[in-house]
Amino acid sequence: MGAEGFGARLMRKEDRRFVTGRGRYTDDIGLKDMTHGVFVRSPHAHAKIRSIDTSEAEKMPGVVGVLTGHDLAADKLGGLICGWMIHSKDGSPMKAGAHPALAADTVRYVGDAVAIVIAETRDQARDAAEAVAVDYEELPAVIDPAKAMDSGAPQIHPEAESNLIYDWTIGDEEATNAQFSNAAHVTSIDLINNRLVPNAMEPRAAIGSYDPAEEHFTLYNTSQNPHVARLVLSAFVGVAPEHKLRVIAPDVGGGFGSKIFIYPEETTCLWASKKIGGRPVKWVADRTEAFLTDAHGRDHVTKAELALDAEHRILGLRVRTIANLGAYMSTFSSSVPTYLYATLLSGQYAIPQIFAEVLAVYTNTTPVDAYRGAGRPEATFVVERLMETAAREVGLDPAEFRRKNFVRSFPHQTPVIMAYDAGDYEASLSAALEAADYAGFPARKAEAESRGKKRGIGLSCYIEACGIAPSQAVGSLGAGVGLWESAEVRVNPVGTIEVLTGTHSHGQSHETTFAQIINDRFGVPTDTVSIVHGDTDKVQFGMGTYGSRSAAVGLSAVYKALDKVEAKAKKIAAHLMEASEDDIVLENGTFQVAGTDKTLGFHEVALAAYTAHNLPEGMEPGLKETSFYDPTNFTFPAGSYVCEVEIDPDTGKTTIVQFVAADDFGRIINPMIVEGQVHGGLAQGIGQALLEGCVYEADTGQLITASFQDYCMPRADDLPSFKVMTTETVCPGNPLGVKGCGEAGAIGSPPALINALTDALGTNELSMPASPEKVWRALRSASSAAAA
Amino acid sequence: MTTVSMTVNGRSVSGDVEDRTLLVSFLRETLGLTGTHVGCDTTQCGACVVHMNGEAVKACTLLVGQADGTEITTIEGLAKGDELHPMQAAFREHHGLQCGFCTPGMIMMGVDIVRRYGSDLDEQTIRHELEGNICRCTGYHNIVKAIEAVAHSSGVAQAAE
Ligand code: FES
Ligand code: FES
Numbered sequence: 039m040g041a042e043g044f045g046a047r048l049m050r051k052e053d054r055r056f057v058t059g060r061g062r063y064t065d066d067i068g069l070k071d072m073t074h075g076v077f078v079r080s081p082h083a084h085a086k087i088r089s090i091d092t093s094e095a096e097k098m099p100g101v102v103g104v105l106t107g108h109d110l111a112a113d114k115l116g117g118l119i120c121g122w123m124i125h126s127k128d129g130s131p132m133k134a135g136a137h138p139a140l141a142a143d144t145v146r147y148v149g150d151a152v153a154i155v156i157a158e159t160r161d162q163a164r165d166a167a168e169a170v171a172v173d174y175e176e177l178p179a180v181i182d183p184a185k186a187m188d189s190g191a192p193q194i195h196p197e198a199e200s201n202l203i204y205d206w207t208i209g210d211e212e213a214t215n216a217q218f219s220n221a222a223h224v225t226s227i228d229l230i231n232n233r234l235v236p237n238a239m240e241p242r243a244a245i246g247s248y249d250p251a252e253e254h255f256t257l258y259n260t261s262q263n264p265h266v267a268r269l270v271l272s273a274f275v276g277v278a279p280e281h282k283l284r285v286i287a288p289d290v291g292g293g294f295g296s297k298i299f300i301y302p303e304e305t306t307c308l309w310a311s312k313k314i315g316g317r318p319v320k321w322v323a324d325r326t327e328a329f330l331t332d333a334h335g336r337d338h339v340t341k342a343e344l345a346l347d348a349e350h351r352i353l354g355l356r357v358r359t360i361a362n363l364g365a366y367m368s369t370f371s372s373s374v375p376t377y378l379y380a381t382l383l384s385g386q387y388a389i390p391q392i393f394a395e396v397l398a399v400y401t402n403t404t405p406v407d408a409y410r411g412a413g414r415p416e417a418t419f420v421v422e423r424l425m426e427t428a429a430r431e432v433g434l435d436p437a438e439f440r441r442k443n444f445v446r447s448f449p450h451q452t453p454v455i456m457a458y459d460a461g462d463y464e465a466s467l468s469a470a471l472e473a474a475d476y477a478g479f480p481a482r483k484a485e486a487e488s489r490g491k492k493r494g495i496g497l498s499c500y501i502e503a504c505g506i507a508p509s510q511a512v513g514s515l516g517a518g519v520g521l522w523e524s525a526e527v528r529v530n531p532v533g534t535i536e537v538l539t540g541t542h543s544h545g546q547s548h549e550t551t552f553a554q555i556i557n558d559r560f561g562v563p564t565d566t567v568s569i570v571h572g573d574t575d576k577v578q579f580g581m582g583t584y585g586s587r588s589a590a591v592g593l594s595a596v597y598k599a600l601d602k603v604e605a606k607a608k609k610i611a612a613h614l615m616e617a618s619e620d621d622i623v624l625e626n627g628t629f630q631v632a633g634t635d636k637t638l639g640f641h642e643v644a645l646a647a648y649t650a651h652n653l654p655e656g657m658e659p660g661l662k663e664t665s666f667y668d669p670t671n672f673t674f675p676a677g678s679y680v681c682e683v684e685i686d687p688d689t690g691k692t693t694i695v696q697f698v699a700a701d702d703f704g705r706i707i708n709p710m711i712v713e714g715q716v717h718g719g720l721a722q723g724i725g726q727a728l729l730e731g732c733v734y735e736a737d738t739g740q741l742i743t744a745s746f747q748d749y750c751m752p753r754a755d756d757l758p759s760f761k762v763m764t765t766e767t768v769c770p771g772n773p774l775g776v777k778g779c780g781e782a783g784a785i786g787s788p789p790a791l792i793n794a795l796t797d798a799l800g801t802n803e804l805s806m807p808a809s810p811e812k813v814w815r816a817l818r819s820a821s822s823a824a825a826a
Numbered sequence: 827m828t829t830v831s832m833t834v835n836g837r838s839v840s841g842d843v844e845d846r847t848l849l850v851s852f853l854r855e856t857l858g859l860t861g862t863h864v865g866c867d868t869t870q871c872g873a874c875v876v877h878m879n880g881e882a883v884k885a886c887t888l889l890v891g892q893a894d895g896t897e898i899t900t901i902e903g904l905a906k907g908d909e910l911h912p913m914q915a916a917f918r919e920h921h922g923l924q925c926g927f928c929t930p931g932m933i934m935m936g937v938d939i940v941r942r943y944g945s946d947l948d949e950q951t952i953r954h955e956l957e958g959n960i961c962r963c964t965g966y967h968n969i970v971k972a973i974e975a976v977a978h979s980s981g982v983a984q985a986a987e
Contacts, residue, residue: 049918056926057914057933059861059901066860161846239865239873239927239962291863291927292962325866545925545963714921717965746870746960754956754966759949783965 043558047710051564052549061289064243064260069318072245073102075307076163077321078153078170079330080145083179083402083739084192087143087152091171095155098169100162103314105306106153107142115139115309116275118300120367121518124204124376124398132204135195135400137366139275139302139309145174146194146365147402148740149330154306156319179402179739183362184339186401194365194400203363203398204372208380208454214393217354221345225428231416232806233337233362233732234725235749236409238544240291241328246307247318254282255308261287261572262297262542263582266519268574270300270369277308287572290544294722295408296332297544298584299369303331329744334732335409337362338375338416344424350432352387352443357394357420365400368407372398377455377515378413378503378585384452385421386463386499386676387443392453402739403732410722411781412585414502415788422498422789427802436497436793437471444499455515456503458674461702465765467499467678470700473761474680482682492685492817493695494798498790500679503672504778505590505771522668523587524579525595527556527603529661531648533641534566540580541592542572546715546780548588551707555593555774559600560640561627578664586675586778589707594772595667602663607643610661613654614638614646673769673777677701681790685798690814692728692795698761699786704769704777712779716762719783725752726784727791731807750807800824830894834859835903849893850874850885853900861901861930865960872959875931875938876900882938884958901930904937912976913937922972924963935959936973947977 042048055061092104118137125131141152153170157163178192185191186201194201218224238260245258255278261267264285272280290297307319323331339360345353361375380394429439441464450458471477479495486493506512509520526538537552548571553564570576583592604624611629612619621632627640643661646652650659682696699716706712729750733742743749768775788806795813796802801820804812831840834857841856853859853876862885865873874885877899904911913936916922923929939955940947952970961969 050921052926053918053923054910056923056929057901057910057917058905059859059930061861061926063860063863063927065864066854068858161844237962238925239871239960240863240925241865290925292925294962325868325871547924710921714924714964714968717967718924718963719965721965722962745868746866747868751870751960751962753960754953754970757953757966759967759970760965 042564043554044707046554046708048550048554048564048708050547050550051553052547063240063289063291064245064258065322067245067258067288069245069247072318072320073156073158073314074160074163075154075156075310075319075321076160076167077151077303078155078167078172080148080150080152082145082174082176083148084177085145085174086177087141087145088173088175090153092153094171095166095169098162098166100158101166102156102158102317104153104155104170105310105313107138107140110138110140110309111142113309115277115305118302119270119274120369120372122370122373123516123518124206124372126204127207132372133198134367135197139305147404149404150365151302154310156310156314181401181403181734181736181739183360183399183401186399194402198400201400203367203400205395205397206376207393207395209393210391210453211393214354214356214391217391218343218345218356221353222348223346223432225344225424225431227342227424227427229340229342229420229423230805231336231338231340231419232726233406234335234409234730235329235732236294236296236332236335237328237751238292238294238296241323241325242297242301242303242332243322244304244307245318245320246311248308248312248316250316256284256286257304257308258286258288259304260290260297261285262290262293262544262584263580264542264572264574265540265580266582267300267304271305271308275305277305284575287542293544294410295335295412295584298582299333299407325746326744329749330404330741333368333407334364334404335406336416337406340420342420342424344428346428346432350434350439350442352389354391355383355389357383359394359396361396361398362401362403362406363398364403364405366405368405371405371407373517374408374413379417381455382414382417382501382503383421383454384456385418386445386501388445389453403734404741408584410719410784411502414781415723415785418498418500418785419789422500423792426496426793437467437476440467440497440499457671459671459770460767461674461676462765462767463499463676466676466700466702469763469765470678470680470698473700473763474682474696474698476680479682486684490687492687492798493682494794495680495682496790496793496797498679498786498793500782500786501674501676502781502785504586504675505669505673506585506587507591507669507672509668519581520668521581522666523581523591523595524664524666525592525599526578526664527596527599527662529603529644531645533562533644535562536568536570537596538570538577539592539596540577540582541588542583546583546588547711551589551711552593552596554707555596559604561625562640586780589774589776590673590769590772590778591667591669594669594774595665597773598665598667599663602665603661606661606663609654609657610646611638611643614652669771671771673704673771675701675703675777675779675782677782677786679786679790681794683791683794683798685813687817690810690817692808692810692813694724694758696761697758699783700763700765701779701782702765702767703779704766705775706764707776713762715779716783717760719781720760720787721752721757723784723787724757724791727788727806727808729756729807828891830890832893832895833897835899843890845891847890848886849888849890852890853885859900859902863927863930865928870960872935873928873931875934875959877934877938882935901934904933912979916972916976920968920972920975922964922969928959928961932959932961932969936976939973940977943977945977947974949974
């Protein structure tokens with residue numbers, strides 16, 4: 039490994055602007071003549087809109103315009119779409135209700151937008167938004183997805199009877215049932231995967247700008263995939279033609295999935311800018327707006343069963359999950375509890391038969407979609423809670439029980455679509471157990487007991503499917519887009535390099551790691567490389583960043599383009615040095631004729647390509663290549679996590695005394711950045727397990743946890759320092775051998791933590807978030823059960 | 827409307843503002859100093875931390891009138907020319923940032939913590955002192971390391987300035 043190349047712990051190129059306050063986030067952008075938009079949002083979870091009176095608001099100081107859902111409908115704008123088609127087990131397509139950017143007739147959750155008020159300043163727009171009088175006829179609301187399916191429950195969309203969007207299954211039901219009837223032991227568990235708010239620190243924002251002279255639209259927004267935003271906004275919503283719409287996602291302050299989706303505000307700001315004659319319209323969410331309107335994550339109610347034979351080998355797994363998708367179907371929501379969840383239910387284990395049924399349901403809550411991990415954390419929670427519970431029930435050490443059932447030969451075809459390409463689950467489990475001093479736990483537990491504390495240890499061995507692909511496969515599963523990635527590598531005449539990528543960085547450090555790969559290949563310093571992303575006018579097309587796909591898919595596309603650049607550069611070098619192309623080697627930034635001292639610097643060949651005074655016969659000048667890369671399979675990162683907790687029985691307060699993560703991410707480009715990704719993921723997973731969770735008031739559908747005062751975000755004091763390490767099996771599916779590391783922490787940590795808590799408490803009855811009160815109560819009921 | 831004057835990053839500034847204007851809006855919108863960020867509306871996240879007369883304050887909680895006549899330092903005023911402040915350098919070195927959105931507030935808070943505790947700082951104290959700042963990306967692990975490193979380096983004197 040070079041000082042800057044593959045494997046180097048290189049400091050980040052993007053840091054300088056961030057640590058000096060020179061980042062350029064959407065809200066930092068001011069355009070000439072810009073106006074400010076504030077949305078009028080429904081205070082009711084479910085209501086008919088009788089009328090909207092905007093006359094008072096229009097007279098307020100600074101107001102430029104007030105636009106409602108009726109104006110939007112009159113302009114015949116399309117609604118937002120869910121781009122992943124799922125069919126129910128009876129073959130019928132999912133029942134997607136209409137989702138206009140501004141509601142005209144019915145509001146379906148608290149925060150549903152009904153109008154936008156545009157004024158000279160944000161405060162003026164806020165004042166005027168207060169003066170918009172909406173006459174609502176309240177309707178009964180339903181929050182609980184199980185109750186939403188009851189007969190007599192309020193119907194949220196006319197399309198979806200009983201609020202059921204689809205009833206989908208995977209696996210062989212009969213064969214799975216047969217395994218259960220042969221079982222020596224069956225472990226059953228009921229689980230709730232709590233609803234979370236992604237809460238990127240930068241609130242969502244959008245600036246819509248229409249240029250009447252060119253009939254051209256520009257959207258600046260906080261997006262993880264600007265090209266897909268342009269596609270949806272042009273092809274489906276119809277707010278602007280594709281070639282007349284530029285989407286720019288500048289620096290983005292975190293996304294975690296919540297900024298993949300196409301939201302009503304983007305449509306509205308673009309359209310509103312045209313309606314008011316071409317002045318730009320900026321909207322920035324305040325935090326409560328973000329709580330109410332960013333797509334939420336998780337929200338599953340699950341019953342799961344595991345069948346074992348007499349030797350404690352797994353025979354089968356049966357899962358029934360109700361997935362709450364909220365009031366509307368968000369851009370990718372239908373894929374999350376189906377193909378991103380049920381296909382991972384085999385975990386790291388050889389399970390002969392799996393059958394899963396997923397019911398997706400509308401409720402009067404904020405729409406739910408992918409959040410860090412998307413389906414995989416939910417799957418891992420089911421599998422790893424079951425594994426731990428089963429091990430305890432049959433009296434086996436949980437590590438031993440997992441070992442016994444690990445997949446050990448690759449490739450491995452699971453009963454639920456996935457074909458794992460490579461892995462060594464034993465290696466990461468051993469590494470984690472050793473780092474955690476698993477063997478020494480009983481002594482630590484005894485010591486804690488002597489101080490009146492309860493100690494527990496819990497494991498979790500997760501697998502995830504990253505770099506979602508290939509396009510043909512995801513197409514056959516219902517995806518409305520292909521999941522390849524594009525890249526363009528432009529070598530400039532002086533030898534500096536611009537890499538244009540369809541991925542997007544919002545904290546993942548692409549400017550650094552992508553440049554490291556160029557350095558690795560061409561030997562040029564990373565500071566002569568720049569990474570261009572996040573602008574549909576600059577990059578031809580891209581699918582954005584989510585599901586840990588940037589390295590495995592995006593960087594592989596770059597790699598393919600580099601192959602082409604290198605091939606052409608070698609031809610030029612061979613021609614200039616009058617050698618055979620096959621004899622040219624490129625090392626440390628120099629082209630050399632093998633076995634001679636004839637060399638040409640990378641920059642000399644670059645210049646020759648553009649001066650074009652002496653190129654091989656018939657060669658086009660220039661040194662610029664593009665590539666579209668479509669992988670052959672997902673990648674499968676996997677790892678083992680060990681969590682040790684200590685509980686104060688008087689207060690129920692949990693202290694994480696140790697958290698160890700051993701991950702296999704394939705080859706690692708920059709260990710420092712990978713560790714950082716794991717830390718962040720762990721914090722989100724631990725947040726889910728201990729602190730975070732949405733609370734809705736049952737009858738009114740009000741989101742009670744709608745600010746940082748009410749929704750418990752993990753703070754520095756809630757978390758330990760983590761012990762993270764990696765093991766490595768090279769991913770055979772892409773030229774870099776990489777797998778993806780962004781989501782692992784959030785996937786593996788909740789079950790490890792809950793397993794540790796239930797171990798300490800001696801009861802399995804504990805739901806997330808395991809607040810001190812819940813832990814205290816669980817402890818009480820466990821000790822009274824023991825006394826009885 | 828009132829007129830306010832203050833020193834921001836060593837420069838005298840003044841402006842006519844509505845009484846309800848928050849310090850953070852004045853910095854971002856009137857002065858164009860967009861390094862100070864807004865992450866919440868409840869004074870919980872700390873993205874907006876600046877120094878007022880040398881002490882960390884949340885700029886989203888103060889009316890700009892309350893800052894009249896004071897000396898304000900924002901993230902833009904921390905480096906000396908091209909030379910990063912030790913806290914900025916430590917955040918880089920220890921990978922204490924990912925998306926960078928919480929970073930200005932974290933760095934300004936980090937400087938204040940080191941000013942108050944000097945080399946007495948330990949991990950637990952740092953974690954406790956960071957209660958008012960939320961980072962969603964880093965899991966705090968590296969932020970804590972960065973602040974600890976500054977406290978225990980010879981850069982403490984400068985960091986406390
Ligand atoms: S913006 Fe000031 S504390 Fe959140
Ligand atoms: S670095 Fe993104 S919120 Fe802290």
